[in-house]
Amino acid sequence: MHTWNHARPTIPRPVDARRVAHMSGRQTLHTHLFGPDEADTPIVVALHGLTGHGKRWSFLAAEHLPDVRIVAPDLLGHGASSWEPPWAIADHVAALSAALDDHVPAGRRAVVLAHSYGGAIAIRLAHARPDVVSGLVLLDPAQGLHPATAREYAESSLAHWGYPDAAAAAAAKRMEGWAEVPDHILDAEIADHLVATDSGVQWRVSTPGAAVAWSEMAREFVLPPAGLPTHVVVADRVEPPFVGPDFLAACAADRSESVTVHHVDTEHMVPFLVPGEVAGLVRDLL
Template structure:
């Protein structure tokens, strides 16, 4: 089950994104941090943005920062630039691309269709990349039906 998998992305774009990710990201207060998260998570319900703030925002040295490893984030952008691998034949696969994001290429989906045939299910969702947050119940329903198969 692949939810808008960010794989096989343009290496130059990923290098630029990784470089941007290295810089310090801090906010003067919780409200500014929450507003930035809400903007980057357009479509995600306010309650889930609030939960993210509660779980992952911390005050350090007089400013507010998200609690995550910048080194891990830079490494992740590099992994997303690797060639996209098609799931192996014989494995039922569900792919849910977010049509409001551009992480899943039609070329890769076609390669998946060729390799997997009837064992591939593709369910595009009209959401941004955070589809599991934007449409939690709908995504969960698709996952449940796929698993019950």
């Protein structure tokens, strides 16, 4: 595994990436790269969800897709990517488009694998870059949320943003859809993504950026581009669901030739809970 912009900050603000963004005039993404880098290696661009980071995909890469080149950026306001605003979906798409140019060779195409909020971004990225995106695997994509639900989630998450210590952070994760995630994955999340603050610890995520993300998820949903092969995975234990019935109905009515919907009996952290199934869907599009 290789990484770019490798320096790690000691407080939950990626200072180096912010400096680069200011100097270059664009928002930059810290990008994790997994797997072989041969001319004929298939490429997957993997997008995490809100409060996540690109290194989360290392387990899927190593255990289920070792022969695939996986390009996994930290989204804006996450990890070691730029924390400078703006943080709207359109800004994520612009930054990711630049990452595609950096990591997908000219003339090559890539499947985009995305979880949760990353799914909402991935659909817009597919519309913006049809020259690169060859298919979508959307894991419990979060878009088109009812405004009251998005506000409730935003206010709750911001009210409980930090933790006194790592044990409290881990316990909170277990209550937020991570109950059945394997211990070694949660341990890695703590080691890779939790940072010290003056009052305890918090995830390496911009607080105002997270608030904006919940607002963006309340925007009207967007369908994948017509004709683009797409797998949508719905986590059936999530209540209220992130994948709404109106989106599924629109897919059935307007994208039946290209969108396939799959249901899994899991909580929201689909990449960790059914990784074999996820890898199978990726390979289907590769």
